[in-house]
Amino acid sequence: MTRKKITILTLQEKKRRGEPITMITAYDYPSALAVDRAGIDCILVGDSLAMVVLGYESTVPVTMNEMTYHCQAVRRGAQHAFLIGDMPFLSYQVDRAEAVRNAGRFIKEAGMDAVKLEGGREMAETIRAISRAGIPVVGHIGLTPQSVSKLGGYRVQGRTAAAAQRLLEDAEAVQDAGAVMLVLEMVPDRVAEYISRRLHIPTIGIGAGPGCDGQVLVLHDLLGMFDRFTPRFVKQYANLLEEMERALTAYREDVIQRRFPAAEHSFTIDDAAWAEWMQELDRRGKAE
Numbered sequence: 230m231t232r233k234k235i236t237i238l239t240l241q242e243k244k245r246r247g248e249p250i251t252m253i254t255a256y257d258y259p260s261a262l263a264v265d266r267a268g269i270d271c272i273l274v275g276d277s278l279a280m281v282v283l284g285y286e287s288t289v290p291v292t293m294n295e296m297t298y299h300c301q302a303v304r305r306g307a308q309h310a311f312l313i314g315d316m317p318f319l320s321y322q323v324d325r326a327e328a329v330r331n332a333g334r335f336i337k338e339a340g341m342d343a344v345k346l347e348g349g350r351e352m353a354e355t356i357r358a359i360s361r362a363g364i365p366v367v368g369h370i371g372l373t374p375q376s377v378s379k380l381g382g383y384r385v386q387g388r389t390a391a392a393a394q395r396l397l398e399d400a401e402a403v404q405d406a407g408a409v410m411l412v413l414e415m416v417p418d419r420v421a422e423y424i425s426r427r428l429h430i431p432t433i434g435i436g437a438g439p440g441c442d443g444q445v446l447v448l449h450d451l452l453g454m455f456d457r458f459t460p461r462f463v464k465q466y467a468n469l470l471e472e473m474e475r476a477l478t479a480y481r482e483d484v485i486q487r488r489f490p491a492a493e494h495s496f497t498i499d500d501a502a503w504a505e506w507m508q509e510l511d512r513r514g515k516a517e
């Protein structure tokens with residue numbers, strides 16, 4: 230299949246035509262290759278890597294340097310997908326100049342096409358500053374995992390009339406500040422669909438129902454490579470952790486039972502060279 234590089238214009242056109250946008254997270258070269266070959270529109274190098282790749286309890290500990298390193302690997306694996314680097318906790322909240330500089334690192338050092346950051350109206354000025362620097366920004370509202378302590382846990386957002394109205398206003402503030410896309414996480418389906426219709430930028434849902442312009446999932450949830458917990462909104466398409474354990478146990482057994490390596494995995498030396506070496510060893514043995 231010959232495919233062109235996906236740009237923000239491709240994604241806007243998909244929204245206009247009512248064609249669903251596909252997005253998935255990836256964190257390294259092989260996962261980016263697989264996602265790209267599957268024809269997925271966007272790769273998010275999510276800060277979820279803190280949990281699913283680095284084993285932390287939350288997304289909070291991951292650093293700018295770690296995110297940059299993973300984005301660089303994804304860049305090398307992806308030819309077509311639109312690439313989004315997720316700004317880690319405290320890389321954009323402290324001061325606007327620092328936010329622009331860190332956003333710039335994702336573009337300049339890691340070859341990302343856009344950055345994502347969490348927050349609604351309180352992040353509008355930061356989104357504006359980063360956009361003014363020529364860097365496309367993807368917003369993220371609803372359940373924002375970097376503020377999970379403030380939100381009191383991983384819970385659905387926007388379930389009352391007042392909370393739904395706040396979400397709509399946040400979505401509009403993010404759009405007005407110049408964001409090019411918006412992630413809606415753990416938002417009731419009708420609220421997400423209403424917001425998606427009101428915005429002219431594409432919305433990407435995760436636990437936000439089918440009415441968004443696109444969908445995103447965490448790769449390790451979809452492939453069954455993270456078994457600490459599985460959110461209700463995840464659809465698991467494979468159980469690779471089980472498959473990896475099966476393969477590794479088989480390898481261990483093969484080594485113990487001397488079934489691996491077999492002849493086809495080994496290299497040979499020709500008979501003449503072997504005989505010559507044996508003679509040499511013999512000669513040296515006699516000389517010692």
Ligand code: KIV
Pocket residue numbers: 254273274275276277278315412414435445446447
């Ligand atoms: O970090 C991440 O993977 C995300 C998605 C859950 C949207 O932000």
